[in-house]
Amino acid sequence: MLEAIGLSKTFKKIKAVDNLSLYVERGEIVGLLGPNGAGKSTAIAMISTLIPTSNGDVRIDNKSALQHPNELRKILGVVPQEIALYEELTARENLKFFGRIHKMPKAQLNARIEEVLEQIGLQDQPKKLVKHYSGGMKRRLNIGAALIHEPEFLIMDEPTVGIDPQSRNYILETVKLLNKEKKVSILYTSHYMEEVEYLCDRIYIMDSGHIIASGSKDEIKNILSSEKTIRIKLERTVTEFVEGLKRETVISQLKEKGETITVTVAKDVNLFPKLLSLSEQTGAILVSVDVDAPSLEDVFLHLTGKELRN
Numbered sequence: 001m002l003e004a005i006g007l008s009k010t011f012k013k014i015k016a017v018d019n020l021s022l023y024v025e026r027g028e029i030v031g032l033l034g035p036n037g038a039g040k041s042t043a044i045a046m047i048s049t050l051i052p053t054s055n056g057d058v059r060i061d062n063k064s065a066l067q068h069p070n071e072l073r074k075i076l077g078v079v080p081q082e083i084a085l086y087e088e089l090t091a092r093e094n095l096k097f098f099g100r101i102h103k104m105p106k107a108q109l110n111a112r113i114e115e116v117l118e119q120i121g122l123q124d125q126p127k128k129l130v131k132h133y134s135g136g137m138k139r140r141l142n143i144g145a146a147l148i149h150e151p152e153f154l155i156m157d158e159p160t161v162g163i164d165p166q167s168r169n170y171i172l173e174t175v176k177l178l179n180k181e182k183k184v185s186i187l188y189t190s191h192y193m194e195e196v197e198y199l200c201d202r203i204y205i206m207d208s209g210h211i212i213a214s215g216s217k218d219e220i221k222n223i224l225s226s227e228k229t230i231r232i233k234l235e236r237t238v239t240e241f242v243e244g245l246k247r248e249t250v251i252s253q254l255k256e257k258g259e260t261i262t263v264t265v266a267k268d269v270n271l272f273p274k275l276l277s278l279s280e281q282t283g284a285i286l287v288s289v290d291v292d293a294p295s296l297e298d299v300f301l302h303l304t305g306k307e308l309r310n
């Protein structure tokens with residue numbers, strides 16, 4: 001297990017990370033979500049021992065990684081938010097460079113380079129210089145560089161920023177495969193809720209330097225599940241029907257837009273009998289009644305007061 005325990009980082013007067021704890025079990029993909037400036041990149045830099053902590057510890061299988069950083073670096077790969085590649089080199093040469101940093105023996109490195117090129121789908125571009133790569137190809141090679149030494153844990157800091165949807169899908173599928181087939185455990189940060197929803201087993205939401213919610217997708221959605229939203233569509237607007245709904249004390253919120261009325265009620269309220277009797281009394285014809293469960297985006301907005309992307 002990779003664990004961050006009570007991590008804090010202060011830059012002069014700014015408390016970028018404040019007593020943050022999280023863990024990634026072997027086999028998991030864990031999401032770390034937070035609005036801009038929440039402290040995600042600073043937390044990742046501390047977990048990967050790139051910057052010193054002001055406080056706290058990072059542990060691998062209960063052993064302090066801050067006291068044994070080389071042991072951590074052997075089993076951890078980090079995909080940084082910024083592309084960190086040599087533009088004047090080919091993909092193969094870049095991978096060779098990163099492999100040498102890890103002091104990989106030559107024969108092992110050469111075999112591993114071919115394997116990684118295949119994993120990231122760049123095996124057909126052996127001679128092309130990175131400066132001639134598309135944004136998506138660079139992102140893929142950025143991931144390859146972090147994979148060269150076959151890490152057991154991978155931290156990915158917004159690995160799909162600024163690329164086309166096709167490359168993004170490719171990266172998402174690569175992340176899934178790495179986890180499923182190569183058993184790589186992953187901490188994944190993103191500004192895209194749908195990516196985290198698709199990939200992750202568990203999610204941490206952070207804001208202002210600390211974790212404000214954590215759990216499985218369902219557990220996090222449950223934070224907002226004391227209420228539900230019901231969307232009622234009528235064939236045409238009937239004022240008496242809306243007035244009747246407004247008299248219902250179980251409805252905490254009512255919004256009207258054309259023929260659609262949206263109401264909020266407590267989770268356990270059954271509004272259907274009332275809707276049917278009101279439609280009979282007023283002659284309003286129900287076209288549809290939909291119940292919305294809260295999305296992760298709703299929870300995020302509720303907890304942080306901010307949109308995930310801005």
Ligand SMILES: Nc1ncnc2c1ncn2[C@@H]1O[C@H](COP(=O)(O)OP(=O)(O)OP(=O)(O)O)[C@@H](O)[C@H]1O
Nearest residue numbers: 011014015016034035036037038039040041042043
């Ligand atoms: N080297 C530094 N010196 C001073 N302040 C810093 C430094 N690095 C980060 N900060 C500040 O710490 C806070 C957290 O920044 P950080 O980059 O970790 O957030 P983030 O969640 O990764 O944001 P984003 O999603 O925009 O990448 C911000 O207020 C930032 O300005």
